[in-house]
Amino acid sequence: MVSAAGLGLGGFRERESCNVKKLILFVIDSLHPVILGRTLSEGNAPALRFLARNGEYFQKVVSCFPTMTPVAMSSIITGRPPDQHEVPGFIWYNEKISQIVDYGATWQSLLKLGPDRVIRNLLKRLNEEHLSPEISTLYEKLEEKGLTTGNINFFIHRGVQEYITRIPLLMSLATGFRLYKEKVCGPKVLTLGSLTHPVLGKRPFFPHNGIFHRFGFNDIYSGRMASQIIEAGQQPDFLMVYFPDNDKHSHQKGPWRTGASIERADRQVAAVLNALGPWEKALEENVIIVTGDHAQTTVGLGNEYLIDLDRALRPFKRLKATEKEEDKTKEIAICPNERMAFIYILGQRKRVLPQLLEILARDPRNAQIAWKTRHKQYAVLQGGTEKRLHFYPGGPYRDVYGQTWGFEGKLEVVDAQLGPDGVLTFGQYPDAFSRLSSSLEARKGSRIVLSARSGYEYFAEGGPIHPGGGSHGSLEQEDSIVPMIIAGTGQTLENPRITDLYGFIVKHFGFAGTN
Structure with missing residues (x-):
């Protein structure tokens, strides 16, 4: 952990922990600690800068291994490493079915394996078959205690409620209409792109949800949905908001050129803070956490x-x-x-x-x-x-x-x-x-x-x-270290790992901190 002053952000403000506060967790995919630090110091991410100035800013939080998104997401939402949550990688061999599991690593694999198999793996089997049923997700744990929880575009969404997803026409067509409606489980408030979203009252606005915007799995959709949920008075006690775009940008351009995509994610964080009212008031009533699932390393060209x-x-x-x-x-x-x-x-x-x-x-x-x-x-x-x-x-x-x-x-x-x-x-x-x-x-x-x-x-x-771009997955530090900002609470973490977030959040709500 470093002080905000060390980045030219001013000192921390002490705040007393209040267990009745609601909590929002933003996860920015492939968030590189050095690039975030540079962006904050340059003043180009005002929302994240505000949170860092009014909270604790950790430069070195250890991700799981492999440093792949489904593994890291599972570790964040269960507080357990892969040997316990049982999601080992993005591509892995499932001994139970004697077959390789692929969540859609490339468009070639999507075509070769068949869109219906890949979509079912990512949408349904990841949560209901691959993720260990022996351990609770944050959604299950908190809702069991009478709290409300929500998920916006985070792939690990297992909860206690059942939803019917409506697969977009073009996706259904690609599967030969083998997928049109699919049952999934989730928390009280669930948004999975344009596949499922909460009822927000009259004339809700769902931006960037077509084929050219990955059917709503993008930063703008995530930010706007979070804002609309809050403005509609439906903010749950715990809300997970996932921003995927930085990962794609880092893969294409390399992690050292992700400043612009971090700034775009910051604008969505700002929109959510605006929905909560004045930013100072937002922190009086909410705990806000921002982190990444993993970072990336530049791959040589050749x-x-x-x-x-x-x-x-x-x-x-x-x-x-x-x-x-x-x-x-x-x-x-x-x-x-x-x-x-x-x-x-x-x-x-x-x-x-x-x-x-x-x-x-x-x-x-x-x-x-x-x-x-x-x-x-x-x-x-x-x-x-x-x-x-x-x-x-x-x-x-x-x-x-x-x-x-x-x-x-x-x-x-x-x-x-x-x-x-x-x-x-x-x-x-x-x-x-x-x-x-x-x-x-x-x-x-x-x-x-x-x-x-x-x-x-x-x-x-x-x-x-990703020759000449960014990549991740390895045990190495640059893939494995992410930053974290925690604001609106006096509760802290020592030697933080992403698996520690589960216990931190459960403790914030006044319950035992282990899964």
Whole structure:
């Protein structure tokens, strides 16, 4: 955490916590802490600047791993890492159905897999099948306690109420009308683009909701819907508002050129604050939190910056995204997630695993090559070197989060250091032990987890690439660190991670802070 004064924003104002205040959480996709800091210092984001001046501004909040939106969203809304909420990636192998799950990483995958399969995965199965039913979302937790909750365009929306989504005509046509109306579950107030939205009274205005505006999944739609809900007197106790556009801009132009898209998101935050009345009054009656799900790293321009897994692992029998593993003849499934990848081992682990490791270890572009050796024990190789590290939970050393670990081998594989007080600290790969082990334990099945060095991205069938643009997914700091602003409360966070937001919000409303 840094002081607002350190960014030329003036000092904080102390405010007493008030548990009856309503709470709004804004999530700006791919929000880079350095670019947000620069934008605030230049005075180009007045709403966010106001919140930072009147609250706490954290520069280093650790995301989950993989640093992919469905994983991070699930971690924010459940307070749990992937091994507990069970959403492992954007593209992953589902052992229950012996098939690869893809939430629509590319338009090619949308065409190849079929729009109905991809839309159902993202709209329905992600919430009702993939997200663990054993843990509560914030919506479920708070509404169980008698509070009202709302969601605007956040993909993880599981709640206690049932809705009928109306699929736009062009989307229905693309699915051969296999999708027209679909039941989904959500909180008291639910907006999913133009698919479903609350009844706001006479002549509501729904802007930017056609095919050229991603059917309402955009910043302007999110901001206007939030404003209209407030103006209609329907603001719930907890409201989640998701702004997706910055992610697209960062992928296209690179994270260092996202100042303009952050400014556009700021205008929507300002519109919501305006709907609440004078901004000072808004903070007297509301807690406002702004954060990101993950950040992005610039990818080099040139083929050498693409790690071609299809070519490297060509000797193995690979399960394709359109196939189902029924005859048990496939050896691996490659699931690229931009700057990280899963290599699932589908059979003959004792033979296949050493061969995979031998190939992958030759490539210095692989920053970490990790796998599970036995129950709750893990190994990590550094590509292009012979450096190896073994670690396990419950050992004699602790980290800043109070987690305990044991290890053997080279800590530099994850850029960790052991202090004289027995405390492990992580540099370039924050919270590496916890995040790697969680990724390796997310659902059943044997797998290798790959994380790329800075500037590199994985290339494989079904995965998007962004040469010269921005990408994310890896364990590395630049993908993994997001900023956070908390205003309107005296409650704070120590060594914050995005998983801590669940407990923070539940505690704000006066309930136990764990899921």
